[in-house]
Amino acid sequence: MAIPDIVNSVVAMDRISVVEHIKAAMENGIPIDDILNKGLIQAMDVVGEKFSNGEVFVPEMLMAAKAMQTGLEILKPHLTGDALMEKGTVIIGTVKGDLHDIGKNLVSMMVEGAGFNVIDLGVDVDIDKFLSEAQTNDADVVCLSALLTTTMPTMAKAVEAFKEAGLKAKIIIGGAPVTDAYAKQINADGFSDNAPGAVELIRKLMAA
Amino acid sequence: MNRVLFNFDNKILDQIHNSSLELLKETGVRFPNKEALDIFKLHGFKTHGDMVFFLWKDIEKALTTVPETFELHARNRDNSFVLGDDSYRMAPGYGPPFIIENSGEMRPAMLDDTKKFCKLVQTSKALDFNSSIVAQPNDVPAETAHLDMLLSTMLLTDKPLMGSTSSKTCAQDSLEMAQIIWGNIDKPIMLNLVDSLSPLQYAEEMVDSLLVYSRAKQPLIIHSSCSMGSSGPITLAGSLVISNACTLAGICLTQLVNPGTPIVYGLGGSPTDMKTGGYVNASPEDAKHTAIVTALGKYYHIPCRSQGALTEAFELNYQAGMESSMMLTTAALSGAHVSLHACGTYGSMLAMSFEKFLADEDLCNAIKTLMKPVEFSEDAFAMDMIKKLGTSGNYLIEPHTAKRCRSEFYIPDLNIRAIHSKWLKMEPRQMDQRASQLLEKRLSAYEKPDIDPSVETELIKYVEIKKGQ
Numbered sequence: 207m208a209i210p211d212i213v214n215s216v217v218a219m220d221r222i223s224v225v226e227h228i229k230a231a232m233e234n235g236i237p238i239d240d241i242l243n244k245g246l247i248q249a250m251d252v253v254g255e256k257f258s259n260g261e262v263f264v265p266e267m268l269m270a271a272k273a274m275q276t277g278l279e280i281l282k283p284h285l286t287g288d289a290l291m292e293k294g295t296v297i298i299g300t301v302k303g304d305l306h307d308i309g310k311n312l313v314s315m316m317v318e319g320a321g322f323n324v325i326d327l328g329v330d331v332d333i334d335k336f337l338s339e340a341q342t343n344d345a346d347v348v349c350l351s352a353l354l355t356t357t358m359p360t361m362a363k364a365v366e367a368f369k370e371a372g373l374k375a376k377i378i379i380g381g382a383p384v385t386d387a388y389a390k391q392i393n394a395d396g397f398s399d400n401a402p403g404a405v406e407l408i409r410k411l412m413a414a
Numbered sequence: 415m416n417r418v419l420f421n422f423d424n425k426i427l428d429q430i431h432n433s434s435l436e437l438l439k440e441t442g443v444r445f446p447n448k449e450a451l452d453i454f455k456l457h458g459f460k461t462h463g464d465m466v467f468f469l470w471k472d473i474e475k476a477l478t479t480v481p482e483t484f485e486l487h488a489r490n491r492d493n494s495f496v497l498g499d500d501s502y503r504m505a506p507g508y509g510p511p512f513i514i515e516n517s518g519e520m521r522p523a524m525l526d527d528t529k530k531f532c533k534l535v536q537t538s539k540a541l542d543f544n545s546s547i548v549a550q551p552n553d554v555p556a557e558t559a560h561l562d563m564l565l566s567t568m569l570l571t572d573k574p575l576m577g578s579t580s581s582k583t584c585a586q587d588s589l590e591m592a593q594i595i596w597g598n599i600d601k602p603i604m605l606n607l608v609d610s611l612s613p614l615q616y617a618e619e620m621v622d623s624l625l626v627y628s629r630a631k632q633p634l635i636i637h638s639s640c641s642m643g644s645s646g647p648i649t650l651a652g653s654l655v656i657s658n659a660c661t662l663a664g665i666c667l668t669q670l671v672n673p674g675t676p677i678v679y680g681l682g683g684s685p686t687d688m689k690t691g692g693y694v695n696a697s698p699e700d701a702k703h704t705a706i707v708t709a710l711g712k713y714y715h716i717p718c719r720s721q722g723a724l725t726e727a728f729e730l731n732y733q734a735g736m737e738s739s740m741m742l743t744t745a746a747l748s749g750a751h752v753s754l755h756a757c758g759t760y761g762s763m764l765a766m767s768f769e770k771f772l773a774d775e776d777l778c779n780a781i782k783t784l785m786k787p788v789e790f791s792e793d794a795f796a797m798d799m800i801k802k803l804g805t806s807g808n809y810l811i812e813p814h815t816a817k818r819c820r821s822e823f824y825i826p827d828l829n830i831r832a833i834h835s836k837w838l839k840m841e842p843r844q845m846d847q848r849a850s851q852l853l854e855k856r857l858s859a860y861e862k863p864d865i866d867p868s869v870e871t872e873l874i875k876y877v878e879i880k881k882g883q
Contacts, residue, residue, distance in 0.1 A: 263688040265643070303619070305611050308644045312691045355511040355550045356580055382693075382764060383511045385520075400690065 208236055209245050212277065216249030217256075219269035224277040238284045242321070246274050246281075250319035258402045264312065271319040293320075294412050297339050297375070298349040299327030301360040306353035309381060312401040313349060320405045333364045337371055345375040347408050350394075352381040362392035369393070376411045380404060422709045430651070430710065434659040437614070438468035443663040444615035449625055450667055457670055466663065473662050476669035482715045484633060484676035486543065487603045489595060490572035490863060495542055497605075497633070497678065497751050498717035502785060503542040504756035504778055505576070506535055507722075508607065511550040512765035514728055516846045520765055522552035525562050527766070531758070532570035533860040534771060534853075538757070540778030543605065545754060546576035546588070549766045560584045561877045564591050568873055572863035577604040577632065582622035587880060589630055594872050602633045602676050607754070610660040612640035624664065628671035635719050635752070636664040639682030641693050646683065650699065653683040654706060665716075678752055679711040680719035684762075695762040696724040696737035701744040708748040720745035722755030723774045726762055730769055730846040734760070739777055746781045769849035772856070776826045783824035828852055 208231035215223035224246075231241050253270045256262040262270070296317050300310050307329045318324040325343055327335060340348050348368065350361050361379050368377055376395035379388075389397035395411060398404040442465040445451055451461060460467040483498030495503060512520045513527055531548040535541050544567045546560070554562050560578035567575050568591065577588030585606070592604050606627045610616050616624075627634055638660035640646025646653040661681055668675045683703040685694045694700070704720040711718025722745070723738035745753050755763060756778055758771035799807075799814050809815050828849055830837055842848055 260689045264686070264691045265688065305615075305617050308641065308686075308691060355509075355552075356556050359556050 208234055209240065212241065212245035213249040213252060216246060216270050216273050216277065217252055219266060219273050221273045221276045224273045225280060228277050228280050232280075232284070238281055242278075242281055242285070246277050247319075247321040250274050250316075250321075254316060254320070254402045254405060258400075268312075268315055271315045274319055293322050294346040294408075295323045295325065295343050296347045296349060296408060297325045297327065297336065297343065297345045298351070299331035299336060300329040300351045300353075301357050301364065302330055302332045303360065304352050304354050304357040305329045306381075307351070309353070309401070310349075310351035313351070313380065313398075313404045316401040316405050317349075317408060320409070322408065333360070333367050336364055337367060337373070340368070340373055340375045341371075345373075347411055348375045348377045349404065349408075350377060350379045352379075352384060355383050358383060358388070361388075361394070365392050365394050378404065378407055378411070422706060424713075427710060427713045430654050430658060430706075431713070433655040434662060435468075435470050435473065437655060437659040438473065438663060439470075440467075441614060441659075442467040443610075443660055445621055445663075445667070446615070446618045447621035447625075450621045453625075453667065453670055468663055468666060472666055476662075476666040477714055477716070479669045479673035480665065480677045480714075480716050481674065483717065484602050486574045486605055486633065487596075487601050488543075488572060488574040489568070489865070493542075493573045495574070497676075499751075502746050502750060502753070502782070504540060504722070504753050505543050505545045506531060506541055506548050506755070506757040506771065507759040507763065507766050508545040508576075508754045509547045509550060510759060510763055510766045511552060513549065514760050514765040514767045514770075516729075516769060516850060518729060520728075523549035523766065524553045525551040525566070527551065528563055529566050529570060530768065530857060531766070531771070532566045533857055534757075534768070535573060536571040536863065537856055537860055538775055540775040540782065541573070541757060543574035544571050544576065546578050546607075548758075558881045561587060561591075561880055564588055565873055565877050568595065569865060569870060570862060572865075575604055577606045577627065579606050579608055579620060579623035579627075581619045582626060585623040585626035589626065589632070591873060591876060594876060595869055599630060599632070602631075605633050605635065605678070605752075607635045607637060608664060610636075610638040610657075610664060612638060612645040612660065613656050614660055616660075616664065621667075624668060625671060628668040628675045631672050631675050633676035633678065634668055635678040635680050635754075636661050636668065637680030637682065637719060638664070639680075639684070641686045642683050642699065643686040643688065644691065648686075650683065650703060650706070654681065654703070654710075657681040657683060658710060677716055678719045679707075679714060679716040681707040681710065682721060693762050694726060695721065696726050696741055698740065700724070701740050704741070704745050704750065705748040708745070708750045711751075712749065717751040718749075719752040719754065720748070720750035722753040722759070723757060723777055724755055724759060724763065725770075728760050728765070730767070730773055730849065734770065735773070735777075738774060742774075742777060742781055743784075746785055768853050769846045772828050772849045772852050773845065776828050780824050780826070 211227040257267045298314050314326045352358050365377050378396040379394045386397045396407045398407050444464045446464045454466045485496050488494045513523045514520050527549045528551050535544045578584035608620050608624045638657035640653050642648050642653045646656045684700045685697050687694045708718050723742045725734040725737040727734035757774035758766045
C-alpha cells in the first residue's frame with residue numbers, strides 16, 4: 207500500500223503524510239526509484255491531469271508540488287547517481303526586458319513536478335545568460351517566456367543564437383501574446399499556451 | 415451630479431490608506447532606475463538598493479501639488495476636454511497585439527488595422543481620445559512601432575492623444591512629435607500611461623517614461639494593477655492596499671520631479687483564474703474593485719481611471735455584452751473620469767475586434783445617456799401641453815415631441831429595435847455581420863481632419879529620419 211499512499215498524499219497536498227509514507231516505504235525495502243517514479247512523479251502526473259480537467263486549481267497544484275518536493279528531499283540522499291538529471295535538464299526564464307513571471311513560474315513548478323531537473327533563471331534574462339547556463343548545465347530544453355509584445359522579438363534572437371551556437375537544447379516558447387504561428391515563424395522547437403501542455407511538450411521533445 | 419454606485423465609509427478608505435502607508439514605510443517600493451533613485455535620495459528619502467521607503471509627509475506633500483482637474487488639449491480645440499470634473503472620458507483598447515475576426519480567427523494586428531481604428535476613433539460619437547497602442551502592429555519593427563502608431567493618430571485624428579511609455583526613447587520621440595504640432599508644449603496635450611509591476615515595483619522603462627513626461631509636465635495615468643491571487647493577495651482589501659501603495663509611490667516621484675504635473679489615479683485588480691492561472695479582466699470582483707478605486711480617487715482629490723468594456727469572450731455574444739456592460743457601467747456609475755479599453759477588446763485585452771468596437775460604441779453612448787442629468791426645465795416638464803392634451807392626446811403629433819425627437823433619446827447604431835418580422839428578414843441578421851457592414855460605411859464616410867500641410871510633412875519626415883537611425 208505504500209506507493210499508492212504516497213500518490214494519494216501528494217494529491218491531497220499533505221506534506222506530513224508524504225514524508226511518513228516515504229519513510230515507511232523505505233523501511234519496507236521498496237526500491238527508491240519506484241518511490242520516485244511510481245510514487246512522487248506518478249502523483250504529479252495525476253495532479254497535472256486533474257489540473258488540465260479543471261478539477262484541481264492552481265494553488266492546489268502548487269501545494270501538491272511542494273508536497274512532492276518535500277518527499278523528494280528525503281529521497282535525494284538515497285538516489286543512485288542523479289535520477290533527476292537522468293530525466294533531463296530544463297532551463298527556464300522570462301526574456302530580457304520582461305519582468306512578468308506568473309506563467310513562467312507555473313511552468314517551472316509543473317516541469318519540476320514531472321521529475322525534470324529545472325534551472326529557473328528568473329526574469330529579465332539576457333540571451334547570453336540562457337546560452338551560458340544551457341552550455342554549463344548541458345540542458346536538454348530551454349523555455350523562454352514573454353508577456354510583452356515588445357520583448358517577443360528577443361525570443362527570435364535567442365532561437366537564432368542557440369542555433370548558431372550549435373547547442374543540442376531544444377527551445378520552446380510561451381506567454382500570453384505568443385502563438386504557435388509565432389513559434390514556427392522564429393523556428394522555435396515548440397510552443398504551449400498552458401503549463402501542463404508545456405510538460406507534455408518537453409516529454410515529447412525528450413523522447414524524440 | 416453625484417455619481418457614486420457604492421458608498422464607502424470613510425473609515426474603510428482611511429484603513430486602505432493607512433495600510434498602504436504602512437507598506438510604503440516598512441516594505442517600500444522598488445524603483446530599478448538610477449535617475450529616480452538619485453531624485454529620491456536628493457530629497458532625503460530612505461533607500462536600500464533599489465527599494466525606496468516613503469513617509470506620510472512625503473505622500474501628503476506630493477498629493478497637495480496634484481491638480482484636481484486639468485484640461486487635455488486636442489489639435490482641434492473643439493475636442494479638448496477637462497479631466498476630473500463630472501464628465502467621463504473614454505478611449506479605445508490599449509495594447510492588444512491581435513485582431514479577432516468574425517470567423518473567430520485570431521491574427522497579428524497590422525499597421526493598417528491601427529489606421530482603421532484611428533479613423534473609427536475620429537468618427538466616434540462615443541470616444542473622446544485615442545490610445546497610443548490601439549492595436550500593436552506586427553508588420554513594423556517593434557523598436558519603431560510607436561512612431562508609426564503616433565503618426566497615424568496625429569494625422570488621422572484631431573482628438574486628444576496618448577504618448578508612448580514603452581521606453582525612454584519612445585517617450586522622448588512622442589514629445590518631439592507633439593512639439594512639431596504644438597511648438598513649445600506649455601499645457602497638457604498628451605496623456606500617458608505608466609503601469610507599475612505588482613507587487614510593489616516599477617519596471618525601469620516605465621520609470622524612464624514617468625521621468626520624461628513629468629519633466630515636460632505632461633499628464634500621467636499612474637496605474638497599479640495586480641492579478642489577485644498571483645501577483646497580489648487574493649482578497650480585494652489586500653490587493654487594494656498593495657496597488658494603492660505602488661500608485662502613491664509613483665505619484666510621489668512625479669511631484670518630486672515637477673510639482674503640479676497632472677495625474678490620473680489608477681488601480682486595477684483582477685482575479686487570477688484559479689483553474690488556469692490566467693488573468694481574468696472582466697469579473698464582478700474587478701467591477702467592485704473599480705467602484706472602490708474611484709472612491710479612493712475622490713479621497714485623494716485626483717481624477718481617476720477605471721477599466722473599460724472588458725470581456726473574456728472571443729466573439730460578439732451574450733458573454734461579451736454582459737461583461738463589457740458590467741465593467742463599463744460600474745465605472746461610469748462609480749464616478750470614474752477616464753476609461754481606457756472602452757471599445758474593441760476581447761479575451762482580457764489580448765485582441766481587438768472591429769465589430770466589437772462598434773458594438774461597444776453603442777454601449778458607451780448608452781452609458782453617456784444614462785449619465786446625462788435628467789432635465790427638469792420648464793420646457794421639460796411641459797405642463798401646458800400635458801394640460802392641453804388631457805386624457806385624449808397624441809403626443810406624437812405635438813411640436814414639443816418633434817422638436818426633441820432626434821435628441822431626447824439614445825439611438826443605437828448597431829443594436830436593433832425592429833419588430834420581429836422585420837428582424838427575421840434582416841440580411842444579414844447576426845450582430846457581428848451587421849457590424850461588419852457598419853464598419854464599411856464608417857470607413858468610407860471617414861474624412862481626414864485638416865492639418866497644416868507643413869506640419870504633416872514635418873511629422874512624416876521626423877518619423878522617416880528616426881526610423882533610419
